[in-house]
Amino acid sequence: DQQVKQNSPSLSVQEGRISILNCDYTNSMFDYFLWYKKYPAEGPTFLISISSIKDKNEDGRFTVFLNKSAKHLSLHIVPSQPGDSAVYFCAARYGGYNKLIFGAGTRLAVHP
Amino acid sequence: GAVVSQHPSWVICKSGTSVKIECRSLDFQATTMFWYRQFPKQSLMLMATSNEGSKATYEQGVEKDKFLINHASLTLSTLTVTSAHPEDSSFYICSAGDDTDTQYFGPGTRLTVL
Numbered sequence: 066d067q068q069v070k071q072n073s074p075s076l077s078v079q080e081g082r083i084s085i086l087n088c089d090y091t092n093s094m095f096d097y098f099l100w101y102k103k104y105p106a107e108g109p110t111f112l113i114s115i116s117s118i119k120d121k122n123e124d125g126r127f128t129v130f131l132n133k134s135a136k137h138l139s140l141h142i143v144p145s146q147p148g149d150s151a152v153y154f155c156a157a158r159y160g161g162y163n164k165l166i167f168g169a170g171t172r173l174a175v176h177p
Numbered sequence: 178g179a180v181v182s183q184h185p186s187w188v189i190c191k192s193g194t195s196v197k198i199e200c201r202s203l204d205f206q207a208t209t210m211f212w213y214r215q216f217p218k219q220s221l222m223l224m225a226t227s228n229e230g231s232k233a234t235y236e237q238g239v240e241k242d243k244f245l246i247n248h249a250s251l252t253l254s255t256l257t258v259t260s261a262h263p264e265d266s267s268f269y270i271c272s273a274g275d276d277t278d279t280q281y282f283g284p285g286t287r288l289t290v291l
Contacts, residue, residue: 074218101282108181108270109221109283154221161279163209169220 068092069157071168073108078175084142086171087157091136095157098163100129103152112153113140145175179205181273183283190261191291198286200271205254205262207273211280212244215268227254261290 071090078084088098096117113137115122115129122129128141142149155168157167180203190196200210209228213221221286225241227233227248235241243265252275258265264288272280 106268106285106287108183108284110273111279111281112204158278163211163274163280163282164223164226166223167220 067169068095068166069155071153071155071165071171074169075172078145080092080172080175080177081144083147084140084149084164084173084175086140086142086155086173087151088138088140088168089136090138090157092111092157092159094135094159095166098129098131098138099158100127101154101156101158101167102149103154103170109154134141142173145173147175147177148177149173166176178262178272178283179203179275179279181207181271181281183269183271183285185285185286186238186284187289189289189291192262193260195257195259196261196288197255198269198271198288200254200256200273201274202252202273202281205273205275207254207275208251209274210248210254211256211272211274212246213270213272215285221270258288260282261288265289266290274286 099114100112102112103109113127131138152155152170152172154163182201184199212224215221224239225233225235227246233246248254270285272282
């Protein structure tokens with residue numbers, strides 16, 4: 066039972082354009098959502114997060130949007146750069162607990 | 178930012194042997210550490226949560242006698258894969274939680290069991 070889903074395994078974007086990575090979840094008890102970036106053979110690196118009481122959080126080129134009614138969040142990267150090429154994981158945290166549930170990841174390729 | 182290290186970064190062992198992986202938080206104290214495994218092209222799956230000085234909490238389907246976790250101090254947790262078999266070959270990643278509940282991940286350990 067996948068509680069956090071990233072339905073697109075891969076995404077290819079041209080440098081300078083916007084990258085939009087999507088994530089859906091099923092459990093309304095999640096209170097915090099996070100995006101991690103991962104390179105091969107490395108651990109995930111925290112990118113940006115959003116509390117369930119907010120609908121948008123922005124940090125430089127990265128913006129996360131949360132639509133609670135649709136149980137959907139998205140990560141926007143603009144402008145995309147070749148160095149953004151990596152696997153992006155969406156993760157959700159249960160309210161009151163520190164446990165993270167990860168999606169399967171989306172591999173982003175930003176080409177010149 | 179907070180740094181978490183893992184050792185070794187990769188290990189190859191024979192079937193039936195035990196392998197110990199260390200996870201250290203280098204510049205902060207972690208009351209909680211987490212162990213994940215990742216199969217190729219799949220998500221990170223939480224194996225267990227360990228709190229300093231107490232027994233680890235294992236996720237459903239994870240054998241606690243096979244994956245021994247020790248969290249002896251606020252900066253060190255170890256995962257021992259006992260009697261490893263080829264199906265245990267995977268990428269094992271730890272994370273450490275700080276006092277804001279943010280998790281910082283280690284670089285991972287690639288285990289190959291022959």
